[in-house]
Amino acid sequence: MVESSGKGKTIAEKIFSKACGKDVKANEYVFANIDLAMIHDITAPLAIKAFKEIAGNGKVWDSSKIVMAFDHQCPADSIAAAENQKMLRKFAEEQGILNYDVKEGIAHQIMVERHVMPGMLIVGADSHTCMYGALAAFATGIGSTDMGAVLALGKLWFKVPETIKFVVNGKLGKHVYSKDVILKLIGIVGADGANYKACEFEGKVIENMSMDQRFTITNMAIEMGGKAGIIGTDDVTKDYLKSRVDDFEEIRSDEDATFAKIVELDVTNMEPQVAKPHRVDNVVGVSEVEGVKADQVFIGSCTNGRYEDLKIAAEILKGEKVAKNTRLIVIPASRTQYLKALKNGLIDIFVEAGAIVEFPSCGPCMGGSFGLIASNETSVSTSNRNFIGRQGSPEGKIYLVSPATAAATAIYGEITDPRKV
Amino acid sequence: MKFKGVAWKFGDNITTDHITPGRYYHLRSRMEELAKHIMEDADKDFPKKFEKGDFIVAGKNFGMGSSREHAPLAIKIAGISAVLAKSFARIFFRNAINVGLPVVIANTDLINDGDEIELDLSKGKIKNLTNDVVIEIKPLPETMIKILNEGGLVNFVNKYKNLEI
Numbered sequence: 001m002v003e004s005s006g007k008g009k010t011i012a013e014k015i016f017s018k019a020c021g022k023d024v025k026a027n028e029y030v031f032a033n034i035d036l037a038m039i040h041d042i043t044a045p046l047a048i049k050a051f052k053e054i055a056g057n058g059k060v061w062d063s064s065k066i067v068m069a070f071d072h073q074c075p076a077d078s079i080a081a082a083e084n085q086k087m088l089r090k091f092a093e094e095q096g097i098l099n100y101d102v103k104e105g106i107a108h109q110i111m112v113e114r115h116v117m118p119g120m121l122i123v124g125a126d127s128h129t130c131m132y133g134a135l136a137a138f139a140t141g142i143g144s145t146d147m148g149a150v151l152a153l154g155k156l157w158f159k160v161p162e163t164i165k166f167v168v169n170g171k172l173g174k175h176v177y178s179k180d181v182i183l184k185l186i187g188i189v190g191a192d193g194a195n196y197k198a199c200e201f202e203g204k205v206i207e208n209m210s211m212d213q214r215f216t217i218t219n220m221a222i223e224m225g226g227k228a229g230i231i232g233t234d235d236v237t238k239d240y241l242k243s244r245v246d247d248f249e250e251i252r253s254d255e256d257a258t259f260a261k262i263v264e265l266d267v268t269n270m271e272p273q274v275a276k277p278h279r280v281d282n283v284v285g286v287s288e289v290e291g292v293k294a295d296q297v298f299i300g301s302c303t304n305g306r307y308e309d310l311k312i313a314a315e316i317l318k319g320e321k322v323a324k325n326t327r328l329i330v331i332p333a334s335r336t337q338y339l340k341a342l343k344n345g346l347i348d349i350f351v352e353a354g355a356i357v358e359f360p361s362c363g364p365c366m367g368g369s370f371g372l373i374a375s376n377e378t379s380v381s382t383s384n385r386n387f388i389g390r391q392g393s394p395e396g397k398i399y400l401v402s403p404a405t406a407a408a409t410a411i412y413g414e415i416t417d418p419r420k421v
Numbered sequence: 422m423k424f425k426g427v428a429w430k431f432g433d434n435i436t437t438d439h440i441t442p443g444r445y446y447h448l449r450s451r452m453e454e455l456a457k458h459i460m461e462d463a464d465k466d467f468p469k470k471f472e473k474g475d476f477i478v479a480g481k482n483f484g485m486g487s488s489r490e491h492a493p494l495a496i497k498i499a500g501i502s503a504v505l506a507k508s509f510a511r512i513f514f515r516n517a518i519n520v521g522l523p524v525v526i527a528n529t530d531l532i533n534d535g536d537e538i539e540l541d542l543s544k545g546k547i548k549n550l551t552n553d554v555v556i557e558i559k560p561l562p563e564t565m566i567k568i569l570n571e572g573g574l575v576n577f578v579n580k581y582k583n584l585e586i
Contacts, residue, residue, distance in 0.1 A: 029564050045450060046490050053575045073446075080447045127488040127512060143490035143516035145574045153578065157564055191434050192482035196511050225485065227511055279434065367443030387438040387486060394442065394462045 008254025010163040011230050012198040015138040015251070019121040026162040026258070034065070035120040035137075037150050040107045041070040041081070042366075043125035043143075044088050050148020060095050061154035067115060068092050069100040069107035073369045074361040076102070105334030105360025108132070108302040112215060113336055117241070118233050119249045123150055128302050128384065131219035133230040134211060135237060136251045138198070140228050161198045161227045162260035163253070164189075168203040170268035175418040177312065178213035179304060179382065179402035181205065182220045183273040185265060187283030195225030197260055200253060205267055206231060211240040212308035219303045220384050223280040272418060275400035278388045286405060286417045295377040296327045297410040298391070299403050300358075301365045304382035305333030307340045309403040314346040316407035316421055322354035323413025329371050330355045331363040355410070364391045373398075380409045422523065422542040424502035425550075426474040430534035431463055433480035437487040437513065439463040441495050449491055456498040473500030476540070478532050480506065483524075484513025493517035493524075503540055505529055505547065518565050521573040526559040 009017065010026070017024050019032035039047055051060070060066060068088065076082035085102070092099035104110050107124070108131050116122065118136035122129065125147040132139035142156070150156050166185055186193075199221040206214065214231055221229030231237075232252035241248060271285040299305070299313050310332060322328045330350045332338035338360055341347050350357050364371035365383040372392030373379045379391045379398045386398035401409065404418035411421065439462045441455060448455040460467040460477070477496065483506035484492060493516045496504065503523035507530075517524040525540065527547055532538060536551035547556040561569070571577040 029562065042446060042449065043489060046494075050575055054578050078447055080450070084450065125488060127486065129488075141488040141512055143488055143493075143512060143519060145490060145519035146515065149574055149578050159562070191485055192508065192510065195482065195508065222486075225482065225510060366446070367438070368446040372444075385436075385438070385486065387436045388462045389438050389442040389444065392444070394465075 008256035010198065010253045010257045010259065011136060011200060011232060011251055012138055012161055012163050012228065013257070015119060015121055016158065016160045018119065024160050026160050028160050029157060030160060031155055031157050032121055033155050034123055034150050036065050036067065036115055036122040037147065038067050038107055038111055038122070038124035038126070038129065039147060040068070040072060040126060041074070041085060041088060042072045043147070044068065045084060046144030047125055047147035047151060048091055050145045051151040054148060054152040060097065060151045063096040065154070066097045066151065067100070067107070067111060068097055069104060069110055070102045071106045072362045072366045074102045075359070077369045103335065105332070105338070106302045106305065106362060109305070109333040109337065113334060117245070117248055118237065119251050123147065123156065127222045128219055130221045130226060130229045131215050131302060133221070133228050134214040134218040135240070136231060136233045138228050138230065141222065159196070161196055163198040163200050164194050164261045164263060165259045166199060166201045167262060167264045168201065168205040168267060169264070170205060170266040172205060172267055173269065175404045176267070176270055176272055177402045177404060178209055178216040180270065180273040181267060182217045183275050183283050183400065184270060185263065186220060186224050186281050187273070188265070189224050189263060191223065191279060191281040192225040194221065196227055198228045198230055199224070199226040200230045202232065207234065209236070210308060211236055212306040215306065216303055223384060272402060272405050274405065274415065275386055277386055277397040277399065280384070280386060280400065286415065289399065289415050290417060292399065292415040293378060294326050294380040294409050294414055296329065296373055296379045297406050298329045298364050298371065298379060298381040298383060299406045300329070300331030300333065300363055301383035302333060303384040304403050305331055305337065307337045309382065310337070310341045310346050313403040313407040314349040316404060316418060317353045317411065318349050320353055320411045322410045326410055326413040328353070328355040328410040329358060329364060331358045332360050334360050367391050380406055380415060382406050424474065424540045426476050426502050426538070427472070428476050428478040428532050428534065428536045428538050429467065429471055430532065431460070431477065431479040434482045434485055435463055435479050436485050437489055437492040440484070440492040441489065452491070452494060452498050455491060456495040459495050459499050471501070474502050476538060477501055477504045478506070478529050479504065480529065481508045483509050485510040488512045488516070490516045490520060493522045494520045497522040505532065518568055519574040521569070527556050531556050
C-alpha cells in the first residue's frame with residue numbers, strides 16, 4: 001500500500017459507495033445496484049438460462065437498463081448462429097429490452113456512443129466491458145450466471161477493488177499512439193499484474209488523448225488482469241458527451257486516496273510497440289520484429305476500430321497498395337464510425353488500396369466467425385488478444401499493433417515501423 | 422466435499438481460449454459437445470487422456486482472458502473434479518464458483534504431472550498420494566463459500582432472494 005491519510009477515495013470507491021448506498025473502501029464486500037447491463041450474442045444465451053432459473057417466466061429487473069447487441073457472429077455466419085440470434089431477439093422483444101441486433105456494430109462501441117455516463121456501475125457479459133471506464137464509469141466484465149442474477153435482481157456482489165494508478169508522462173513521438181502506450185504498460189506489469197485491481201490512468205499523455213484514443217487504453221486493462229480501466233472526467237469527457245448531455249457529475253480520485261501501487265511511464269522516445277505471439281504481455285519495440293511476414297492484417301475491433309484509428313491507417317494507406325501476398329481486413333467498430341469513415345473518404349482509400357472492408361462486428365477477433373487464419377499463417381492485428389487460436393488456426397500466429405503499424409505492415413507485407421513509411 | 426484423481430499439469434497463464442477455443446463456439450448451446458474439446462489448445466490430446474474425476478493443475482493466472490462462462494462450465498461438464506492453481510484470473514474464478522466448479526488456490530509446485538491426489542475441500546487440504554505431501558489450500562472469501570455451499574449462484578439467489586445475506 002502506498003502511504004496516504006486514507007481519508008480520500010479512488011473513483012472505484014466513490015462509485016461503489018454510491019451504488020451500495022454507504023461509504024465503502026477497497027477490499028470490502030458489497031451488494032451494489034447496477035446502472036446498466038450489456039449482453040451479446042455469445043454470452044447472452046447462458047445468462048438468459050440462469051435468469052430463467054431464478055425468475056422463471058418473470059420479467060427482468062428493469063428493461064430500460066439492459067442493452068443487447070449481436071457482434072461476435074454477425075451477420076449470422078451459420079445456421080447455429082442464426083437460431084441463437086432468433087432466440088435472443090424473441091427474449092428481447094418479450095422483455096422490452098433494447099436490442100441493437102446485428103445492425104449497429106460492436107456492443108462496447110455502441111455502449112460508449114449511446115449509454116455510458118460517468119459515475120455509473122456497469123456490468124457486461126464480456127471481458128472488454130472495462131473499456132467504458134474511459135468515461136469515468138466503473139465497468140467490468142462478468143460471466144453469464146452473474147449476468148443472470150443481474151437481469152433478475154439488478155444487483156450483484158462485489159469486492160471493492162484496490163486501484164493501481166498508471167501515470168503516463170512525456171511526449172508521444174510521431175506515429176506512436178495510445179495502443180503503443182497500453183501495450184508498453186501491459187509488458188511492464190505482466191498479464192496478471194493488475195489482477196482484481198482497478199486501473200486508473202492519468203498524466204499529461206492521457207490528458208492530451210482524444211476519447212477514441214483513451215478507449216484503447218481502458219479496453220486493454222483486462223489484458224493485465226484489471227477489473228476495470230478508469231480515467232477521471234475532464235474537458236475531453238465533456239466534449240465527448242456534449243451531444244448527449246449538457247451536464248454530468250464530475251468524478252476523479254481524491255488527492256489523498258489510497259492506491260495499491262503507482263506505475264509511472266515516460267513515453268518520450270518510445271518506439272511503436274508490438275505484442276508477440278501468444279501473450280499480450282510479450283511486448284517489444286517494433287524494431288525487434290520488423291520484417292516478420294504478414295499473411296493477414298486486421299484493422300478494427302473494440303480496441304482500435306474507431307474513426308480516428310481508421311483515419312490514422314487511411315493516411316498511411318492513401319495512394320498505396322496492399323502487398324501482393326497480404327490480405328488487409330478493415331472493420332469499423334460501429335455503424336456510426338463506419339458512416340463517418342465513409343463520408344470522409346476513408347473507405348475509398350481502403351478499397352482502392354485493396355483492402356476488404358467488412359460490416360461493423362468483432363470480425364476475426366472472435367476466432368470462430370470469419371476472416372480466420374490458417375496454420376503457419378501470421379496475422380498482424382489491432383485487436384486486443386494474441387492467444388493461441390484467437391483468430392483461427394491454433395498453429396497460426398498473431399502480433400498486436402497500433403493502426404499505424406498495421407497499415408504500414410499491410411503495404412510492405414511484413415511488420416514495418418510506420419515512422420519509416 | 423472430497424475428490425480423488427490424477428493430476429494433469431499445465432503451466433502459467435492458461436487462457437479461456439486454451440480451455441474452450443473460439444472455433445468451437447458454434448457448439449455453445451450443446452455444452453456436452455463443447456466439453457469434448459477442453460484444453461485442446463494447451464495439449465491437443467488432453468480430451469482423450471483424462472478420466473472423470475481427474476484434476477487440472479496449473480501455475481499462476483489460470484483462466485485469463487474472456488468472461489465466457491463456457492470455459493469453467495465445459496471443464497465441469499467434462500468431469501474434471503477441480504482446478505488447482507497458484508492463482509486464477511478474476512472473472513474465471515468467479516464464474517467457476519457460480520457454476521459450482523471447485524477452484525483451489527494452492528502451491529501447485531508440490532504436484533507433478535500424473536500424481537494421484539486427494540482434495541478435501543471441507544478440511545482445506547490437498548493430499549498428494551504419490552509423494553505423501555499435504556498441501557494447504559488458501560481459504561475462499563466468505564461470500565464465495567456461501568455460494569459454493571448452495572451449489573452455485575442460482576441456488577444461492579433463489580434461497581436468499583434479494584441477495585441480502
